[in-house]
Amino acid sequence: QQQVKQSPQSLIVQKGGISIINCAYENTAFDYFPWYQQFPGKGPALLIAIRPDVSEKKEGRFTISFNKSAKQFSLHIMDSQPGDSATYFCAAIGNQFYFGTGTSLTVIP
Amino acid sequence: DAGITQSPRHKVTETGTPVTLRCHQTENHRYMYWYRQDPGHGLRLIHYSYGVKDTDKGEVSDGYSVSRSKTEDFLLTLESATSSQTSVYFCAISDHYEQYFGPGTRLTVT
Incomplete structure (x- = not known):
């Protein structure tokens, strides 16, 4: 059972645009919500x-x-840049860490 | 970068052989973690440690064991490697909420 649901799986945005990634969780015991950025x-x-x-x-x-x-x-x-192109993960933390499945962001020049 | 190193960085091994991956930290953080990363699954916790010789299972622990004999080292062992364990393995450290990741080990089981 996925503790944290992340969407979209991939996202393409023009340079200067706004990128939006969403996550949802069920466990109300989570008390810290970080985002991670990962380059290849x-x-x-x-x-x-x-x-x-x-x-x-x-x-x-x-x-x-x-x-x-x-x-x-x-x-x-905001003001998305080509250098922001990466995979982004949300996470929820209670007594353990749970990560979303990731969003691959591509910012087109 | 946080002081985390992983070794080896790349490894190819055959099905049925044991494999040990090493994570070394210089930050003196209490908690250490092993994750695997696979397309479509994100990061999944294999095992974690909350102190020397104190470890516990994560969500995908079958086929893996860990050991932590010193604060700075956390070893992940694949007891008998299978092709389904082909993955990128990340070590992470934390004192509480914020996790810091190592550079990863790409393991291929043929």
Whole structure:
């Protein structure tokens, strides 16, 4: 049973556009929600994270929106750049880490 | 990068042979994890450790064992490798919420 459901599987965005990746979870015991960025041949790297008592967190062009009642959270990449092309994973943390299945983002110049 | 190294980085082995992957950290983090990454499945936890000689199973632990005799080293052993264990294996470390990943080991079982 997938603890964290992530969509879409792949995403193509024009340079300067907004990229949006969504995740949903069921277990209300999760209390930390990070996003990871992974480039080909590399390990995932922590990008940004949020706790459920906050509805939004912004770091530069990256924003997490969190909807506790809907048990959903999303990553928004503003002004998307070709260098943002990577695979993005959401995760939910309680007593263990659970990862989404990943979204492959391609930003077209 | 967090001080995490994995060895070997690439390995090709035959079905039925034992294989050991090593993860080494210089951060003195308490928790260490082994994941496998496969297309369409994302990252799946194999085993994790919450201290020296303290380990527990993750969601895909069958066919794998681990050992942690020192804080800095976490070993993953495939007792008898099968083709279904062809994957990229990542080690991660954390003190609590934030995990930091190693560069990965690409394992091919022929």
